[in-house]
Amino acid sequence: xxxxxxxxxxxxxxxxxRPTAAAARPGVVLVAVLLALLLLALALAGTLAVTTxxxxxxxxxxxxxxxxxxxxxAARAALAGWRPEVLGPLPPGGRAALPWAAGTGAGGVRWDxxxxxxxxxxxxxxxxxxxxxxxxxxxxxxxxxxxxTAPAPDLWAGLTAALTADGQVVLGGSAVLDAxxxxxxxxxxxxxxxxxxxxxxxxxxxxxxxAGQVQLASGATVQGGVEADAGIHAALLAxxxxxxxxxxxxAVADRFEExxxxxxxxxxxxxxxxxxxxxxxxxxxxxxPCAGYVPVVHAAGNLELVQGAGAALLVVAGDLVVxxxxxxHGIIIVLGSLTVEEGGLVLxxxxxxxxxxxxxxxxxRDACVLARxxxxxxxxxxxxxxxGRWWLPSF
Amino acid sequence: MVRTxxxxxxxxxxxxSALVDLLAALLIAALVGATxxxxxxxxxxxxxxxxxxxxxxxxxxxxxVVLLGELRGMDPGRDIRGASADSLGIRAFRGxxxxxxxxxxxVLVRYRGxxxxxxxxxxxxxxxxxxxxxxxxxxxxxxxxxxASAEEEVFRFTPPGPVQPGDLLMVFETGSYHLADGxxxxxxxxxxxxxxxxxxxxxASGFGAPAAGxxxxxxxxxxxxxxxxxxxxxxxxxxxxxxxxxxALPNGGVS
Numbered sequence: 001x002x003x004x005x006x007x008x009x010x011x012x013x014x015x016x017x018r019p020t021a022a023a024a025r026p027g028v029v030l031v032a033v034l035l036a037l038l039l040l041a042l043a044l045a046g047t048l049a050v051t052t053x054x055x056x057x058x059x060x061x062x063x064x065x066x067x068x069x070x071x072x073x074a075a076r077a078a079l080a081g082w083r084p085e086v087l088g089p090l091p092p093g094g095r096a097a098l099p100w101a102a103g104t105g106a107g108g109v110r111w112d113x114x115x116x117x118x119x120x121x122x123x124x125x126x127x128x129x130x131x132x133x134x135x136x137x138x139x140x141x142x143x144x145x146x147x148x149t150a151p152a153p154d155l156w157a158g159l160t161a162a163l164t165a166d167g168q169v170v171l172g173g174s175a176v177l178d179a180x181x182x183x184x185x186x187x188x189x190x191x192x193x194x195x196x197x198x199x200x201x202x203x204x205x206x207x208x209x210x211a212g213q214v215q216l217a218s219g220a221t222v223q224g225g226v227e228a229d230a231g232i233h234a235a236l237l238a239x240x241x242x243x244x245x246x247x248x249x250x251a252v253a254d255r256f257e258e259x260x261x262x263x264x265x266x267x268x269x270x271x272x273x274x275x276x277x278x279x280x281x282x283x284x285x286x287x288x289p290c291a292g293y294v295p296v297v298h299a300a301g302n303l304e305l306v307q308g309a310g311a312a313l314l315v316v317a318g319d320l321v322v323x324x325x326x327x328x329h330g331i332i333i334v335l336g337s338l339t340v341e342e343g344g345l346v347l348x349x350x351x352x353x354x355x356x357x358x359x360x361x362x363x364x365r366d367a368c369v370l371a372r373x374x375x376x377x378x379x380x381x382x383x384x385x386x387x388g389r390w391w392l393p394s395f
Numbered sequence: 396m397v398r399t400x401x402x403x404x405x406x407x408x409x410x411x412s413a414l415v416d417l418l419a420a421l422l423i424a425a426l427v428g429a430t431x432x433x434x435x436x437x438x439x440x441x442x443x444x445x446x447x448x449x450x451x452x453x454x455x456x457x458x459x460v461v462l463l464g465e466l467r468g469m470d471p472g473r474d475i476r477g478a479s480a481d482s483l484g485i486r487a488f489r490g491x492x493x494x495x496x497x498x499x500x501x502v503l504v505r506y507r508g509x510x511x512x513x514x515x516x517x518x519x520x521x522x523x524x525x526x527x528x529x530x531x532x533x534x535x536x537x538x539x540x541x542x543a544s545a546e547e548e549v550f551r552f553t554p555p556g557p558v559q560p561g562d563l564l565m566v567f568e569t570g571s572y573h574l575a576d577g578x579x580x581x582x583x584x585x586x587x588x589x590x591x592x593x594x595x596x597x598x599a600s601g602f603g604a605p606a607a608g609x610x611x612x613x614x615x616x617x618x619x620x621x622x623x624x625x626x627x628x629x630x631x632x633x634x635x636x637x638x639x640x641x642x643a644l645p646n647g648g649v650s
Binding site for chain 1: 467508542561563
């Protein structure tokens with residue numbers, strides 16, 4: 001009875017506690033949630049893997065770009081800081097590290113450059129850069145440049161007269177064109193350099209191309225005569241001087257001038273003030289601090305020298321006027337017309353590509369001045385971009 | 396009886412409460428499930444987009460690295476042999492050497508390149524001051540000379556003409572790059588066009604000078620830059636992304 005009495009309530013209570021579908025669902029939901037979370041984690045991991053890989057590739061790509069730019073920058077720095085005194089003595093086949101082109105940058109990038117002398121007048125400069133640790137770099141880069149120099153013997157062939165032209169040459173009554181004068185004394189150079197500049201003479205005072213004509217006023221003096229040269233033409237004269245194209249001369253120019261200019265050397269104590277306006281050296285005063293300064297000068301337009309004296313390797317893209325009283329020493333290349341007034345003096349050699357050269361003063365070929373211009377401007381040792389290909393494939 | 400009287404009438408209340416529990420559980424489960432499903436769907440969409448962008452970036456990266464590496468040292472006036480809207484025929488340089496020593500009929504060259512010279516597919520461009528001459532070497536073999544640095548190898552070439560110490564010898568194969576059939580492709584000589592990228596490029600892809608058409612690439616000394624236009628399809632999205640790779644040609648412009 002007791003048992004029967006107690007069984008009924010127990011049965012009612014058990015019915016309430018019987019496992020139902022609702023009670024089983026939390027487990028299903030848990031499994032479903034876990035599965036969904038697993039899928040989510042997998043998708044997330046996949047995305048993370050791709051983005052991580054992209055980040056790594058991006059890092060390597062950035063490092064590669066920095067290495068490439070570092071190498072190209074080193075090669076260009078080698079050219080910009082070219083040091084004839086260091087590289088001039090290097091024999092063909094020789095190589096030299098270029099410390100002025102080496103450096104380091106933030107983020108672990110290091111660059112340097114090496115110059116190889118391929119021949120007397122050709123060089124290959126290779127810039128190299130590394131990003132990251134030296135033993136296990138993240139990226140490396142190389143860039144090679146082909147460069148040219150203009151050895152002095154290659155220049156003399158274009159300076160075989162006091163005046164070389166392919167247009168009309170008009171000589172006034174007081175004009176003197178002289179290719180037979182002895183070199184200026186004291187020259188300040190060893191005899192062999194002067195002999196090289198004067199070698200192959202005697203030279204004519206005027207070398208004329210096929211289109212050239214000479215008109216002499218009474219009283220004009222031409223020492224050395226006039227020589228016709230079928231190999232001379234305006235385009236050749238306008239191209240520059242032998243291996244030195246006008247573009248190369250502009251690229252290596254020390255000074256850029258235009259308009260009217262008074263020449264005067266300027267020194268700060270014992271140092272030549274090469275940045276001073278009109279300072280083209282002191283060719284008339286061997287004791288002056290600027291006596292050894294012979295700049296490469298480029299004039300993009302017309303140039304008028306109104307007074308003073310100076311020395312230069314001068315390229316004038318327009319017309320050049322040398323006024324009375326001016327004394328100009330050097331190698332003069334004029335793409336337009338030339339005027340040398342009575343009382344004006346040009347020592348060295350002049351090439352005129354334009355239609356007319358009016359000379360009322362003196363133009364004298366001077367081997368000493370030519371040798372001095374080449375030596376002191378170091379134009380024979382400066383590097384420049386050769387015509388055509390100059391960036392080389394790098395491996 | 397006492398015991399019977401102590402039993403509380405709990406069953407009706409528990410039944411209702413179970414239903415509420417069940418509904419609440421179902422509601423929560425539905426919310427969680429919906430959230431998870433939305434998260435999963437968003438994640439999958441994000442994954443698809445990320446993968447698509449990565450694939451497009453890979454195409455762009457490969458094209459940039461290959462074309463830039465190939466074209467940077469090239470003289471466009473001389474080394475581009477043919478150009479059309481979708482192809483660029485070039486001298487593909489594979490190494491550069493310097494003549495060290497010249498003997499009877501042969502020259503020893505210190506060489507560095509992406510691979511060794513191969514007589515079966517390579518020609519040589521001889522660079523000397525003021526001139527360039529292309530020739531096919533009669534023979535190529537390994538050599539020994541002290542002129543080489545640690546990073547260089549020495550090869551013996553048999554040139555058809557005179558070579559002087561210091562002359563540059565640039566080893567090249569004739570090849571062409573194509574932006575065709577959905578990919579950037581390279582073809583050596585008359586061989587097949589091998590894909591270098593995934594086939595994700597649309598028909599609008601092509602080569603050209605920056606401000607003009609591909610014909611201007613053939614004008615000597617004129618092009619200073621080259622543009623590769625990539626019309627990249629983002630896989631799985633149906634989206635196209637136009638990209639221009641404008642590459643400077645440092646040897647172009649002034650000749």
